[in-house]
Amino acid sequence: GENVEQHPSTLSVQEGDSAVIKCTYSDSASNYFPWYKQELGKRPQLIIDIRSNVGEKKDQRIAVTLNKTAKHFSLHITETQPEDSAVYFCAASPPSYNTDKLIFGTGTRLQVFP
Amino acid sequence: DGGITQSPKYLFRKEGQNVTLSCEQNLNHDAMYWYRQDPGQGLRLIYYSQIVNDFQKGDIAEGYSVSREKKESFPLTVTSAQKNPTAFYLCASSISWGENTEAFFGQGTRLTVV
Numbered sequence: 282g283e284n285v286e287q288h289p290s291t292l293s294v295q296e297g298d299s300a301v302i303k304c305t306y307s308d309s310a311s312n313y314f315p316w317y318k319q320e321l322g323k324r325p326q327l328i329i330d331i332r333s334n335v336g337e338k339k340d341q342r343i344a345v346t347l348n349k350t351a352k353h354f355s356l357h358i359t360e361t362q363p364e365d366s367a368v369y370f371c372a373a374s375p376p377s378y379n380t381d382k383l384i385f386g387t388g389t390r391l392q393v394f395p
Numbered sequence: 396d397g398g399i400t401q402s403p404k405y406l407f408r409k410e411g412q413n414v415t416l417s418c419e420q421n422l423n424h425d426a427m428y429w430y431r432q433d434p435g436q437g438l439r440l441i442y443y444s445q446i447v448n449d450f451q452k453g454d455i456a457e458g459y460s461v462s463r464e465k466k467e468s469f470p471l472t473v474t475s476a477q478k479n480p481t482a483f484y485l486c487a488s489s490i491s492w493g494e495n496t497e498a499f500f501g502q503g504t505r506l507t508v509v
Binding site: 317387 | 426428430435436437438439440443453454485497498500501502503
């Protein structure tokens with residue numbers, strides 16, 4: 282089955298700097314890669330996702346890149362702000378014709394210092 | 396917040412007792428999931444259901460049981476066979492069968508065994 286590894290487990294940056302979180306996956310058939318943000322005491326919420334037919338996707342200050350050959354994908358946050366502080370989870374999903382489930386990474390706790 | 400609701404928010408259980416966590420959604424989603432969240436271990440899949448009257452084991456199903464008698468409801472029972480049940484439990488749902496899409500999470504239930 283699919284296995285997702287996420288690094289780093291914690292990340293501290295100064296406000297205005299960029300943050301990068303990386304994930305690798307094991308199942309080359311996986312074709313959907315979302316990123317979730319979980320603020321303290323709240324539920325995880327989708328912030329951006331990418332499908333395997335796309336190499337990069339951007340939404341304002343966040344972007345995700347996907348390298349299918351290497352089986353890794355990354356979240357990039359530019360011009361970080363204190364409200365970006367949260368735990369971020371990557372996930373991978375195998376083809377949905379038989380199973381429709383997300384396998385999550387272990388999370389990255391991002392702290393943005395003012 | 397609406398959409399997917401978990402109850403209760405906090406739950407205390409004595410050792411040896413079964414306990415059932417509620418998850419209800421009014422999003423008309425086919426797929427529902429239960430995840431367990433422990434510090435440093437991300438979100439681990441317990442059970443998932445792609446359609447009414449059908450469910451599948453996830454990665455850590457031992458000591459848990461579920462039912463899916465209605466599309467809107469996917470309750471999780473933590474049985475006395477679960478050796479380490481203290482954790483934060485998250486329920487999620489997504490539209491479909493056939494297309495990987497965003498998972499919407501409930502606000503979670505924190506279960507403590509006393």
